[in-house]
Amino acid sequence: MSDEHGGHEKAGIFRTYVWSTNHKMIGKQFLVTSFVFLFIAGFLVLSLRWQLANPGKPVPVLGRLIFATAEQREKAPKDIADAEKELAAAKDDAAKKKAQENLDNANKRAAGLGAVNDQQFIMLTSMHGSLMIFFVIIPILVGAFGNFLIPLHVGTHDMAFPILNAASYWVFWLACVFAIAGFAVEGGAASAGWTMYSTLSELGGPGQTMWLISLTLVGFSSIMGAVNYLTTILKMRAPGLSMWRLPLTTWAQFITAVLQLLATPVLAGALIMLSCDRLLGTHFFTPGGLMATYVPQPHSGGNVLLWQHVFWFYSHPAVYILVLPAMGMASDLLAVGARKAIFGYKAMVYSITAIAGLGFIVWAHHMFMSGMKPGLGTAFMISTMLIALPSAIKVFNWLGTLWRGSIRFDTPTLNALSFVSMFIIGGLSGIFMAATPVDIFIHDTYYIVAHFHYVVFGGSLFAVFGAVFFWFPKMFGRMMNPMLGKLHWFLSFVFFNLTFFPMHIIGAGGHMRRVQIGDYDWLAPFHSWNVFITHSAIVLGFSQILFVFNFFWSMYKGKPAEANPWQSNTLEWSIPSPAPEHNYHVIPEVYNGPYEYGVAGDKEYLPQTEKSAGPPAAH
């Protein structure tokens, strides 16, 4: 990396790649860390899906290593040998029968070694969800792209507080360490769902505490990031760059940062209260008279639903943290791909803002069945219906953006289009769940699982695929391979739908989430769907290898990129690829909004840094 600033000493490898305060490097660090977690969390859920499709069968390849203890692995052949000996030594029929039974059991145990057991099953669901949300989607969207893009988009050298920025990453890194260490403690990692409902989370083992520490750290990291983003966007915009000339990506990051700044402290408070309950003997979330397997628990005075209220007061806004930045990026990708201005730019900004604002008054729609007052249910139902409106407005504006465009189907555009179409499905299923009487039936079923995977995977993750492909040249100075990119998009899109669409069907059939089918008779016929979903999920999981391969391969072998390979208007494309260490040699002057495509004259697009030759073409 070249240093364009005179008078700056050249940083060493350590300061460049590890202990860096450069926003671009920190962004890349977040990106790569999250990819690692994407694979860990993906492995967790594939193991879980394996258990659903093949109950009691060991997970292939890694199962024996991961889901069986060393002790069990050693004991299994010994048990068989012992039982065989016993059988050989047996004299009468009764002894023989017993010995044979022992042998059968030992064989069965050995054959099932490496299968997911009940405790591991709930640990897998809990950790899959927690890791995907807090260590994959949020850090990629906010940590990676927020960091990388905000200073570029506002036309400045770096974040307002570079050291705070680095601290945000390293606190996050510490959180990762605790998250992983959770798996190593006695009883395994947290297993009370990603929602950690009291009192289950109060009664669990030390893994729960590790989870709490880890999430508290993530919270601190988010708050540090948010302060930084807000200050940078508010105070460090290049001359001429009014708020109304910011690309939607940065607008979305701005609103997301507000959400994080306001909501995350509530989460931190909740986590600290729960930690106090577990470690210091307080009773915030535990009522009197609790009894765990007939043993009275020394608690009193707490309120179980209080946890749900504080948790969702954070976590509902958090689900929008999971999607707003993706909406922003998808908007930009669509505008560039369609060579057309965003339809209703201001409406887009207002609806993002509305989603964020309303996001604070819908949290109890996760609690319709918790036994809160029915009148409250109605109030939250109405606010939830309201929040679907700005989402609908955004969808129509995306359609408006495509309308009479000149769409080029490169990988970023394909992924952004997928974002829109999958987000529609997730938004529409949200309406079913917002309808309180319908939610009675579908709450806590696979319907919910389908819903949030359509918005978070179908939505956000596809936007991320597109965004990585799109900004890769600015990150690494090379293009990602378009063939591989399209193949990856195609496989992901097809198998994503094959994996998650059937979940609507089994959810409507009443298949609870977070369960193994077990003995439930009315669920038995869904087994074939579970097998189908598992197979699709495996292909979906393995398709992601293409993406990672493309990512790392292109870093070294990709086609060298020009400054502006996508003919985009925003500021970052006015500087060389990869972006120089301090971005802009001279702070750019901004003359236009970010979406001047298809303007009159011989110029097909008008970068923000160029004075327009004349008035834009008539409508």
Place this chain on the structure above:
Amino acid sequence: MLGLWGSIATLLLVMAGSAWAQQPPGPAPGSQEAGWWLPYAASDYSDRIDDLYKGIFIITGAMFFLTEGLLVAFCILYRRRPGVKPHYTHGSNAAELTWTLIPALMLLGIAVWQIPTWNYIKKPDWDAMAAAKDTTVVDTLGQQFKWNFRYPGTKEKFKADNAEYDINNLSNLRVPFGNTCLLNLRSADVIHSLFIPHMRVKQDTVPGLRQRLWFKPNRIQLVNLKKPPTDTGKKTPKGEPYLQQDFEWVYEPKDFEKGGRHFDKKIAVSSVSKYSLKNGVLAPLNPAMKHRMLHQGVVSDGKTWDECDWAIGIFEIACAELCGLGHYTMRAFLTVEPQAAFDYWLKDEAVNSSEPDKVWNYWRDVPKKVAEVPEPPKKS
């Protein structure tokens, strides 16, 4: 132009959908097998919930086809072609207004439409309901990992100081057909959620709080024991075939009374602990076991399974809230049975339960202070 086609398609869809929504509530008999839709509905308000589901399905379905249709159409129509320039526009306020107001009205419509149903389910006159003659009140306790259902053995009120006569029926909720069932819910340890899919019932049980819920079963199944079950072609997780027993829906309690359609049938009405419901088939756990049989309004004991021609179908009860490693095993049963059978069971059970379940003494009231936590019960 496209917008026009989209609107026409939407209109057609809505019309087709509403024609379909006019069908009588509840799936056709014989559709016990899980399919593409909600499971069969068998309680008073389940049809109302299903109608809402249908309605929202139609509206969102129309929106789905409209938006995804436009997306695909635009991708085809406005793909990059040489010589065709994109249209330059930053939007239109009229368009924004249209697609704000129309969805807003639709959402508002959905919101208002469902409120009566929600109130009907959640805000009955609880006291009147509890006092009504045709209401069966059952205390319900969720516990890792089982459901306890308690009945007043004396058929009077529960007596706080005299719980010995109460009946704790583990994993088995019985309700007389035609009655409203009112459940008082509690949890001993963690949050559970009582889920009876076919009744469209779900309610979390929260430690430290009491919850109430009601439902009124309005149809039950009579399972034909004499016809061999048919193969549905589906497989269970163990790879066994999932079968379908022949059955009949019963809509009226009086069908079991004199002159009713089912008065003369020989119906097995045993305790669920004697049946197993497995792979779609209701069968005795042990062929040698003696069963109760309802025949011409009278229950007699000591019958073999073969003597019965029919059996009352049972519904499954699940726990829907993650409650620990045994969450998925927290399965219980709901038997909705003719009044005569229920009365016989209650009397018999009250006489025979010599060892009252201490869990209920212990769980009578949620203690308010730590000091009030009583001694743990002795292991029997």
